[in-house]
Amino acid sequence: PVKAAAKTSTSATQTTATVDKAQVKAFKEQVEKHLRTTIGTSPVKASKLAWWQAVVATVNEDIFGRLTDTQQTHAKNDTRAVHYLSAEFLMGRLTINNLTNLEKFDVAREALKEFGLDINEICEEEPDMALGNGGLGRLAACFMDSLATCNYPCVGYGIHYENGLFRQEIRAGKQVERPDSWREYGCPWEACRPESVQNIPLGGYVEKQTAPDGSQCSVWHPSSMIKGVPWDIPVVGYRGSSVAILRLWESRSTEQFNWDVFNAGGYVDAQAEKSLAETISKVLYPNDSTEAGKELRLTQQYFFCACSLRDILRRYKRSHHNDFSEFAAKIAIQLNDTHPTIAIPELMRLLIDEEGLSYDQAWDITSKTFNYTNHTLLPEALEKWPVYIFEKLLPRHLELIYEINFRFLNGPVEAKWPGNNEIKSRLSIIEEGEVRKVRMANLCVITSEHVNGVAKIHSKLVKENLFPDYAQLWPNKFCNVTNGVTPRRWILSCNRGLAELYNDVAGKDWPLDLDKCEVLKKYADKKEYQDRFMKIKHDNKVALAKTIKELTGVEVDPNAMFDVQVKRLHEYKRQHLNLLYIMSLYKSLLEDPDQDIVPQVFIFGAKAAPAYTLAKDIIFAINAVGEKINNDLRIKGKLKVVFLPNYRVSLAEKIIPAADISEQISTAGYEASGTSNMKFSMNGALTLGTMDGANIEIVEQAGIENNFIFGLSVDEVLELKPRYNPWDYYNADHDLKAVVDWLDSDFFTPGQPGALSSIKTSLLNNGDPFLVLADFASYKEAHQRAQKLFKDKAKWARAAMINSATMGIFSSDRSIRDYAENIWTLRSQIVKK
Ligand code: GLG
Incomplete structure (x- = not known):
């Protein structure tokens, strides 16, 4: 029996599960004991760091006993x-993940609440x-x-x-x-x-x-x-x-x-x-x-x-x-x-x-x-x-x-x-x-x-x-x-709203058998489930918008389409293809500010290797273009570009549950697999990507019609590469030429003409080794398809649900x-x- 879908008012981090009072009391006592006897402080004086340490000490009591049991079993069985x-x-x-795996998260949350503390804030103390x-x-x-x-x-x-x-x-x-x-x-x-x-x-x-x-x-x-x-x-x-x-x-x-x-x-x-x-x-x-x-x-x-x-x-x-x-x-x-x-x-x-x-x-x-x-x-x-x-x-x-x-x-x-x-x-x-x-x-x-x-x-x-x-x-x-990726961290711990939905439709064992989530497909056409699914997404977007504001000062609208590319900065991953598209969108908005497009927020996170100059130039370009766009009143807030600093696992846990679009746009043949692509799909984002790495297997599961696939295939890349001339694409496409040339002006970097020129140089004079220009037109067209679908809330919800429901094979349990x-x-x- 499945519970009524629409009833819950689940937020991103709250679950409605009832928590055993005795367990909460015991956890509370342990935390207080550790605060006093392990950390050497008291509830009135303790800093957040001290509280976190006391929580860890409490969790460790559970862990070390099980560790000994595990080692003895393995030694005996040989x-x-x-x-x-x-x-x-x-x-x-590790804190939230360990609490989750021990099924103590709700207990710990309630225990800390009784001390007047928010578990998420306490866990932010952990590096x-x-x-x-x-x-x-x-x-x-x-x-x-x-x-x-x-x-x-x-x-x-x-x-x-x-x-x-x-x-x-x-x-x-x-x-x-x-x-x-x-x-x-x-x-x-x-x-x-x-x-x-x-x-x-x-x-x-x-x-x-x-x-x-x-x-x-x-x-x-x-x-x-x-x-x-x-x-x-x-x-x-x-x-x-x-x-x-x-x-x-x-x-x-x-x-x-x-x-x-x-x-x-x-x-x-x-x-x-x-x-x-x-x-x-x-x-x-x-x-x-x-x-x-x-x-x-x-x-x-x-x-x-x-x-x-x-x-x-x-x-x-x-x-x-x-x-x-x-x-x-x-x-x-x-x-x-x-x-x-x-x-x-x-x-x-x-x-x-x-x-x-x-x-x-x-x-x-x-x-x-x-x-x-x-x-x-x-x-x-x-x-x-x-x-x-x-x-x-x-x-x-x-x-x-x-x-x-x-x-x-x-x-x-x-x-x-x-x-x-x-x-x-x-x-x-x-x-x-x-x-x-x-x-x-x-x-x-x-x-x-x-x-x-x-x-x-x-x-x-x-x-x-x-x-x-x-x-x-x-x-x-x-x-x-x-x-594969672990559904414990990448759904259960980081997207509690979605986890609860799966508890309701698939029973509580789905984190051990992700294929069970496939039942959600059955509800993908039902309005109340679509609404619930999209409400979870919306709540996650509200939470991310808050983080974006804190980290960058930029205000973004949770109703806009959140388009995300987070991964290391590398030419083959083509963050600059994304950037060229954003520039072309901006250009078209300047030409016609009243056009009816879905408001979009482009979200980046990426570290560049310290000696990789072009990668660092691309980061600078994203920030420079973003700065200009975010402050341009002419486009009426229809477009925002944010670069979140210091992308890392804990930031990924906040970003991924809030994405509508997952950018997986490597030149075909270069991304061995990708793993964030799996995390995004599980959390109900649609992939806008090339037929590369595990993207191919993702759309095999979720359906090509529920994602936005574009660009050259591996075979086409291998075939084109020896005779590729980026100038042909540059000269043949007005829009492409205009945005590439824009990089050479000082429009985005007032007073510093040429500050973004290295990107143009790599695309034209250095032969565009990752075929950015060759895939530009197709990429733009894929974005237009995404825009169109986003306007149809029901169809979008259905596609997002099917993506999430069909990722069973990408549990790292299957890989292992x-x-x-x-x-x-x-x-x-x-x-x-
Ligand atoms: C890689 C690849 C990724 C792959 C990951 C894990 O670039 O495509 O998903 O390992 O296999 N060298 C890497 O970091």
Whole structure:
């Protein structure tokens, strides 16, 4: 039985669920106790920060017990476990998510209300854990949530960066980067584990020794040791099923680090080296989809992989002693992109040099343990490390990489393509040239049991365009696992109104089985449900309008169409295509201010890599154009453009539930999957996008007629690219020419002519590498379709509801089950209390 649809007056953050009074009382008492005895303050004196800390302490009481139960269950069952190695985990805030997963949110809200506090305000005290750049890091965070929820034995391993992704400020329209010290006042979720500290060797040289039997062996004499200190962050599964561990390594100096220097009397030098050791986990490299190519970055990668492998080995040996025959049967390691590739030679080294296995035994284990996920085809993201850096930092690993390469080229490659040196040079781990380089992706593919892309189209391109020769050699190695996002954070926690609607129509288990939401389709034609759905959206827009006002000072009308593009700033994501369209709309409004268009608010959020000049210019252009438009009375408020500073997970949670249009406009073939596209659809936004990445699978589910698809397809892009001339499009389209030329004037930047010219230069003189001009006309036409549909409230509501209802397959639980069944061969374990 379904409750009457129209009755509720649900706001964005309130639920009407009845809350158990006894639980509220108990929670209240715990919070007050922690306020006094853990934090050392009292309800009358406590700051918001103190209240938040007391709430966390209360929640932690629940979490740590379940954590022990989970670990004991896994240790006892001793089945295979996955170890997810990732240089990034973009966790965001944990309080609301943990309360939600423990089904304590309503209890906590009521308890705080009785203290006269608003839970949302208290939770605003929590800094985001921004230990990632974008999609790749956020995917790892969603996967941890799903691994815990689906009860798979797992550990996430990463780096305990002291500074996460920079905080973005906008000054005079320009991005300014500020450090992000997320732990300045400590992080109450994490626990340091001194009993699991690791010492990691680095640098030095390799000595060749001849064993008594005449065989050669290598002995590594490292020049320094770095200490790895583990910090554990518990990840609570939904309904508290199990608690997974995210273990992040912090670097410290050891006494051995500067032993020689110190003994030689170099006190000052020794101190300098100490700070070098501590530098390793100091900051996250702020590049999304571009390699940094810096010595420190390779050191970071090696550091966390070496710590993690020792941790894995230590735990394995606890139950299996020195018998490694079961290793691959018990341990699966997933490489999140090429960043942790160095774990491959490190496992070989540990097994051969420290555990005494033969090369063949070590290779047999290693090649059954690792799997690799590719997240991008962009050539600038494929990591290649100069051989000389390896010689300096990891000489023994380099030797092992050479050995792996030699056996690969003279084994399977020679067998398949006898005497073919051209193919050998393509497939080699080593790139020859003036500076010889190690190709990390090749090492991953050669070693891994499975290689996957992150959406169907992307996996196809990985196989056919990126690694075609490898695919011929090992066709079955390549597979697809389409990305997903956790519905706990991305619906249940961030859109309580919609969550309640789903509780009413689909029952309360939909967060564990998102396919259940499909029943909403049945109500998509019913007016009362349409009204309820759109009322939820409207409330979310009212809340966002308030945030926009606070952050930018700009007033926006919640009745306008909210058109949103939030993601890293990159040319391939084409924020500048969006900007050109906005300019053309503005131009047409100036020409005819009375035309009957739907009022629109264009909302952007994006960080640019600090060294990516054109990306920063695009941010400036959006702000400059926005400033002009927002203050132009002639257009009667029909158009607003806002750039929300410091886009991050916690801001996404406010923006996504309030979007009408989700801009997913990458050049086809460049966005591997995208994941915000899924979050937007789930929350009832319509996609205005290209046939790229997971957009293709989204419209497969929700129907192309319920979204606005435009632009060249992957095949058309591949076909056009070699003969593409942006001038043809520029000269043929008056409107396009006018807006591109507008960038060259000082209309948007009074007194600074040419301030936006770099964008025009890239589009015309630099060949428009991402085909912005080629897709402009089609993009404009898609916007016109969106405008038209928005005017028909019933049709719009129906399309939005169908989008939201059909996103079941994009739950990260589905992704994780795909990995577990097809790649890791894991079994889900019931945790015993
Ligand atoms: C990426 C891609 C995204 C993808 C994400 C997670 O650019 O398209 O959705 O990883 O797989 N390199 C990335 O950040």
